[in-house]
Amino acid sequence: MVVKTNISERIKTFAAATSQKAKDFFSRLSRRPAVQKTIEILKWNNLRPRLIRAKEIISAFTKEQPKTAAFIYVCLFCAFSINFLDKPFALSCLNDNKEGVFYALAEINPSGWWFLILIALWLIYMAVAGLSLTTEVFEKNLQKAHAVLFILLTLSLSSLVTLIINILAGRYTPEFLDTMRLYGFSAFRFRVTETSFPSFSVQSLWAVIMASAYFLPKISRLLYALAGLVTLSVVLTAECFISDAVMGAFVGIMMYHAARWIVSENRDNIPLISL
Numbered sequence: 220m221v222v223k224t225n226i227s228e229r230i231k232t233f234a235a236a237t238s239q240k241a242k243d244f245f246s247r248l249s250r251r252p253a254v255q256k257t258i259e260i261l262k263w264n265n266l267r268p269r270l271i272r273a274k275e276i277i278s279a280f281t282k283e284q285p286k287t288a289a290f291i292y293v294c295l296f297c298a299f300s301i302n303f304l305d306k307p308f309a310l311s312c313l314n315d316n317k318e319g320v321f322y323a324l325a326e327i328n329p330s331g332w333w334f335l336i337l338i339a340l341w342l343i344y345m346a347v348a349g350l351s352l353t354t355e356v357f358e359k360n361l362q363k364a365h366a367v368l369f370i371l372l373t374l375s376l377s378s379l380v381t382l383i384i385n386i387l388a389g390r391y392t393p394e395f396l397d398t399m400r401l402y403g404f405s406a407f408r409f410r411v412t413e414t415s416f417p418s419f420s421v422q423s424l425w426a427v428i429m430a431s432a433y434f435l436p437k438i439s440r441l442l443y444a445l446a447g448l449v450t451l452s453v454v455l456t457a458e459c460f461i462s463d464a465v466m467g468a469f470v471g472i473m474m475y476h477a478a479r480w481i482v483s484e485n486r487d488n489i490p491l492i493s494l
Contacts, residue, residue: 286473286476289469289473290469290473293465293466293469296462296465297462297465297466300460300461300462300465301460301462304461304462305402305460305461305462305463306396306402308454308460308461309393309396309457309460310396312393312454312455312456312457313393313396313397313457320452321451321452321455321456322452322456324448324449324452325449325452325453325455325456325458327449328420328423328424328449328453330419330420330423330424331419331423333374333423333427334371334374337367337370337371337374337427338371340367341364341367341368341371344360344361344363344364344367345360345361345364347360348360348361348364366434369430369433369434369478369482370426370427370430370431372430372478372481372482373426373427373429373430373471373474373475373477373478374423374426374427374430376426376474376477376478377422377423377425377426377470377471377474377475378419378422378423378426380422380470380474381417381418381419381422381467381470382411384416384417384466384470385408385411385414385415385416385417385419386407386408386409386411386414387406387407388404388406388414388416389404389405389406389407389408389414390403390404390405390414390415390416390460390463391403391404391405391413391414391415392413392414392415392459393415393457393458393459393460395413397457404416415459415460415463416460416462416463416466417463417466417467417469417470418453418458418459418463418464418466418467419467420453420458420459420467421450421453421459421463421464421467421468421471422467422468422470422471422474423471424446424449424450424471425446425450425467425468425470425471425472425475426470426471426472426474426475427471428442428443428445428446428471429471429472429475430475430478433475433479446468450464450467450468
């Protein structure tokens, strides 16, 4: 009993001494000019105007340089996702049964078959135009063939950029996380079937959808919704990580704008990076 009492008293004495030391430390710290200045800045009345000013600066920059701003925001989100979201989310998805609506939706995207599909469409339209008996039918099919060429241009630019980034980054796919517990990057990996940043399937989907929506404005919202749903399905089925899909969509969208700039007759007066 005496031993237990002595131990209890020692613990109380130690706790009291530690508490007093902590109070003394924070008291001395709070008296320092730099700390006092920081506390003063962090007070809401002083902080609020600074936050409003920062918001105005960010909003103005976003409006003046939307593409540059989008690039910065996407990179920041991807950095956050790579460190905090991708691995736990992918592990939870890998444990799910490989059945359901999302797995069916993920299979809708032809991915690597887009080039063959578009080339076949272009050949069909050119053949029909060549065999047409009237000028109206000829011009109509020729316009469709040109539209397919524009989609091919967008897809080619997007695929090239994605290929280069995948080689440079060399990020392991979720499959490696599932089978070998490998997560991260291995630069200059030329086996692009084993890399996923940005996602090849997502970038090709968004490149084709964006270019197609330009010629089909009446159903553009439907196309965007379909692309978003398929992208979500690709992530939920662990075919790629969250950041892979976000960067893949961004590359596809930006390369659509690059393709628009390339074919524009007024491109000398329109900068590629900003509006």
